[in-house]
Amino acid sequence: MPVNAEKEITTLWRNLHNAQGEICKTFYRWREAALEIAGPDADETEVALKAIRVIGKDIGKSFLPRLNWLKGEEAFLMNLGRALAGIWANEGAITSVEKGEKEGEVFIKCTRDPWPTYAKEYGVPMEEVAQCREKLFQTILEDVSLFFNIPLAIEMLKAIPRGEGMYLFRLYKAE
Amino acid sequence: MAKQLFEWDYSSYPGAKKYPHLFKPIQLGNLIIPNRIKYAATEDNFNDPDGFITDADVAYMRARAEGVVGGLCFMQGVYMDEPRRGQGYVGQAAAWDDKFIPGLKRIADAIHGEKAVAGFQLMHCGRVGGVAVPYAHGPSYVPQRLRVFTPVQEMTKEDIKQCIKEHADACRRGIEAGFDVIEISGIVGYLISNFISSYTNRRTDEYGGDIRGRMQFAVEVIQACKEVCGDEYPLGIRLCAEELLDDVRGNTPEESMETYKIAEEAGVNYISVTAGWQESIVPVISRDVPMGSWIHLAKRAKEHVKVPVQMAYRLFYPDLPNEAIGKGELDMWEMCRPMIADPYMPKKILEGREEEIRFCVACNLCLARLFRDAPMTCYINPLCAHEHDENFYPKPVEEDDKKEVMIVGAGPAGLECAYVAAQRGHEVHVYDKREQLGGTILEASKAPYGDDELMTCINYQKVMCEKYGVQFHLGTEVTEELIQEEMPDTVVLATGPVYPQLKGKVAEGARIVNVLDVLAGRVEVGDNVVVWGNRKPGIGVALCLAKQGKKVTLVGKDKTAGFDVNPSFKWRYMIYLRQNRITAYNDCDIEEVGEGEVIVRTYDGYRFPVACDTVVISEREANEGLKQAVQSEGIELFVIGDALVPRNMSSAVHDGYRVGLRI
Numbered sequence: 120m121p122v123n124a125e126k127e128i129t130t131l132w133r134n135l136h137n138a139q140g141e142i143c144k145t146f147y148r149w150r151e152a153a154l155e156i157a158g159p160d161a162d163e164t165e166v167a168l169k170a171i172r173v174i175g176k177d178i179g180k181s182f183l184p185r186l187n188w189l190k191g192e193e194a195f196l197m198n199l200g201r202a203l204a205g206i207w208a209n210e211g212a213i214t215s216v217e218k219g220e221k222e223g224e225v226f227i228k229c230t231r232d233p234w235p236t237y238a239k240e241y242g243v244p245m246e247e248v249a250q251c252r253e254k255l256f257q258t259i260l261e262d263v264s265l266f267f268n269i270p271l272a273i274e275m276l277k278a279i280p281r282g283e284g285m286y287l288f289r290l291y292k293a294e
Numbered sequence: 295m296a297k298q299l300f301e302w303d304y305s306s307y308p309g310a311k312k313y314p315h316l317f318k319p320i321q322l323g324n325l326i327i328p329n330r331i332k333y334a335a336t337e338d339n340f341n342d343p344d345g346f347i348t349d350a351d352v353a354y355m356r357a358r359a360e361g362v363v364g365g366l367c368f369m370q371g372v373y374m375d376e377p378r379r380g381q382g383y384v385g386q387a388a389a390w391d392d393k394f395i396p397g398l399k400r401i402a403d404a405i406h407g408e409k410a411v412a413g414f415q416l417m418h419c420g421r422v423g424g425v426a427v428p429y430a431h432g433p434s435y436v437p438q439r440l441r442v443f444t445p446v447q448e449m450t451k452e453d454i455k456q457c458i459k460e461h462a463d464a465c466r467r468g469i470e471a472g473f474d475v476i477e478i479s480g481i482v483g484y485l486i487s488n489f490i491s492s493y494t495n496r497r498t499d500e501y502g503g504d505i506r507g508r509m510q511f512a513v514e515v516i517q518a519c520k521e522v523c524g525d526e527y528p529l530g531i532r533l534c535a536e537e538l539l540d541d542v543r544g545n546t547p548e549e550s551m552e553t554y555k556i557a558e559e560a561g562v563n564y565i566s567v568t569a570g571w572q573e574s575i576v577p578v579i580s581r582d583v584p585m586g587s588w589i590h591l592a593k594r595a596k597e598h599v600k601v602p603v604q605m606a607y608r609l610f611y612p613d614l615p616n617e618a619i620g621k622g623e624l625d626m627w628e629m630c631r632p633m634i635a636d637p638y639m640p641k642k643i644l645e646g647r648e649e650e651i652r653f654c655v656a657c658n659l660c661l662a663r664l665f666r667d668a669p670m671t672c673y674i675n676p677l678c679a680h681e682h683d684e685n686f687y688p689k690p691v692e693e694d695d696k697k698e699v700m701i702v703g704a705g706p707a708g709l710e711c712a713y714v715a716a717q718r719g720h721e722v723h724v725y726d727k728r729e730q731l732g733g734t735i736l737e738a739s740k741a742p743y744g745d746d747e748l749m750t751c752i753n754y755q756k757v758m759c760e761k762y763g764v765q766f767h768l769g770t771e772v773t774e775e776l777i778q779e780e781m782p783d784t785v786v787l788a789t790g791p792v793y794p795q796l797k798g799k800v801a802e803g804a805r806i807v808n809v810l811d812v813l814a815g816r817v818e819v820g821d822n823v824v825v826w827g828n829r830k831p832g833i834g835v836a837l838c839l840a841k842q843g844k845k846v847t848l849v850g851k852d853k854t855a856g857f858d859v860n861p862s863f864k865w866r867y868m869i870y871l872r873q874n875r876i877t878a879y880n881d882c883d884i885e886e887v888g889e890g891e892v893i894v895r896t897y898d899g900y901r902f903p904v905a906c907d908t909v910v911i912s913e914r915e916a917n918e919g920l921k922q923a924v925q926s927e928g929i930e931l932f933v934i935g936d937a938l939v940p941r942n943m944s945s946a947v948h949d950g951y952r953v954g955l956r957i
Contacts, residue, residue, distance in 0.1 A: 121886070121893070122893055122901050122902060122903055124902075127900055127901055127902060130900070131900055179437070180437065180438075180441055183437060183438075183439045184439055184440065184575075187541045187575070188540075188541050188542060188543060189540055189541045262437040265435065265436055265437055266436060266437045266439070266542065267542060267543070268436075268492075268493070268496060268542075268543060
């Protein structure tokens with residue numbers, strides 16, 4: 120059949136990576152616009168965290184129709200962890216989700232994060248990258264927790280904002 | 295002393311003999327209802343944006359009132375608060391002020407004009423309300439599962455007290471307007487159900503906690519309304535027997551039955567049993583749910599309360615409720631969608647004209663329209679929402695204007711057009727090259743998940759055609775010569791679509807078959823099937839083949855599969871496609887058909903192979919055949935249904951009806 124698989128895949132791959140890059144760049148371009156409007160006295164990180172809250176709220180809504188408590192607590196938390204990791208993966212990260220040793224605990228790992236590369240390009244402090252990621256996940260969980268009436272929490276255990284090494288998040292059911 | 299508003303004697307009617315339990319009286323409070331039939335409150339979005347009743351709503355209700363032949367006829371639920379947090383639909387009727395009473399009275403009078411019992415429903419839409427304001431009201435802030443709904447704000451105790459008062463005030467207005475029965479809506483995600491459900495009520499005050507606490511609001515509303523109704527006006531409530539919200543930890547069935555007992559203790563005179571919420575992730579009322587699936591809930595309710603129990607929910611055929619009432623599992627048969635599709639359904643049952651019933655096909659288009667702020671319409675009843683418009687009724691033609699009409703195609707479009715034109719006095723001849731009536735519905739009805747119900751439309755149209763003297767010429771293919779020979783005054787082309795050929799290269803010997811032949815079982819297909827076309831015909835045949843164990847891939851040009859299916863049903867198909875492991879490549883086309891595979895091309899040019907031994911063509915195009923022949927003879931021409939633009943059965947029926955009125 121006349122399909123050149125290598126050509127099709129490499130073209131698709133290149134376009135995918137460009138689109139993933141645009142996600143990061145678009146966020147930082149809007150960040151610049153917001154900072155210009157907010158004026159010189161604005162706290163840059165505060166503005167970025169506010170923006171990420173808006174994004175997190177919206178993503179959280181899209182989670183609600185897809186999660187199902189009937190699958191049991193373990194499956195629920197794994198699915199939720201996979202959904203959070205999936206957002207990151209769509210942006211170009213390499214992520215994995217593992218069940219924790221304790222019940223009601225899931226770990227999300229990220230071994231490659233594209234955001235620091237673009238943060239550097241736009242002069243964004245590296246600490247803000249990690250803070251934004253944590254805030255994004257926390258905001259998503261707010262509505263999920265309320266909707267299912269389950270106190271869910273997520274904490275960042277490791278952060279390598281230069282995009283190397285590993286991020287580690289612990290997603291768990293809070294007591 | 296119980297009273298009866300209107301005298302009805304059904305003894306001489308055939309329907310009363312066939313379905314004796316449907317046509318015997320029942321007492322609700324101190325009111326005797328002559329039969330067991332109820333048109334349940336149904337939103338229609340026909341009213342003024344400010345909540346005033348319109349002519350359209352009055353006419354709509356009058357038709358349903360005639361239909362219930364003396365039974366209960368409820369107008370849509372009203373919202374009761376001036377800030378409009380309880381308003382769930384843009385065209386919902388209001389009752390928050392006395393200024394609405396004259397409009398409401400028009401509906402009560404219209405219902406009484408048909409000697410039916412007028413029902414008035416109080417419906418604060420709770421977390422699915424606030425349609426015209428920034429937020430809705432609920433017992434607790436719990437995010438909405440569906441984006442279509444307004445965010446919820448938690449009610450304060452003052453809000454709760456005010457809301458109870460508003461229920462009582464609206465109840466009084468309903469009675470002053472002339473209604474005979476009052477009903478409180480506590481179902482599907484509306485305010486009272488929000489308070490009752492453990493999913494949406496997280497309060498820790500006296501309105502939350504265990505099921506008694508969560509029922510407290512409902513109890514206070516019942517008591518406030520009961521005080522207004524006294525013994526003279528029966529008061530009922532609609533409550534969920536099963537919320538079907540287990541995935542979000544809603545109430546258990548046992549808790550739901552507890553709510554029934556508490557409502558009865560609080561003083562209601564009947565309970566209407568429902569199932570599911572708008573947020574439930576399981577199907578409740580769509581065509582894929584078998585008839586009578588929920589009747590066990592009414593039976594369960596009867597085991598827990600003494601007051602009469604009413605129920606709708608997939609009880610479309612009269613034998614089901616008749617039997618259930620006879621067995622003591624149900625007391626009254628409610629209907630919404632069946633009487634949207636055919637307002638005179640119970641009347642036809644009574645008069646022994648069951649074959650003339652246009653049955654609802656449970657597509658939920660009516661609901662889809664409401665959720666998109668559009669006036670309700672019906673998939674198969676073109677007159678629905680136009681009851682007030684005299685131009686929508688078939689008018690007899692003058693003797694000199696009578697025409698000989700040739701209709702080519704005996705599908706839903708052609709048959710609809712045929713009986714309407716014949717009803718008006720034209721001489722109508724329907725031709726079809728097949729020996730059977732139904733057109734493509736004959737095959738479409740073979741698809742799984744309840745599509746056999748689509749044939750009820752054809753059965754109805756056949757009966758109506760026979761009633762009005764339509765002449766059938768089956769097994770007759772219409773040709774240019776036949777048109778020249780017959781020279782009718784008007785030709786209506788309802789020939790259905792044509793199925794295009796694949797545009798790309800096709801390997802010699804490639805197996806390419808037509809969707810209709812596959813559905814009818816006229817051809818064999820291999821194990822790896824690619825269906826070309828991702829609209830309803832493609833989905834139907836894909837599901838049918840997947841059920842036979844085939845590996846099916848759907849390839850279509852639309853951005854999403856099921857573009858022609860309304861959203862209230864489409865979500866079912868999306869789930870069934872996943873469950874049956876059907877891969878859908880949307881926004882794609884088939885570029886080439888080779889040996890053992892096809893090349894799929896995405897909208898932006900990527901190409902990939904898909905294993906395939908059979909391609910099923912379900913893409914459709916308009917049918918240009920015979921147009922030239924008719925026009926060249928100077929004959930009046932109409933093209934309808936898929937022959938005009940391939941769409942769905944609803945479009946075919948509506949096209950046919952409208953052209954039937956125009957000829």
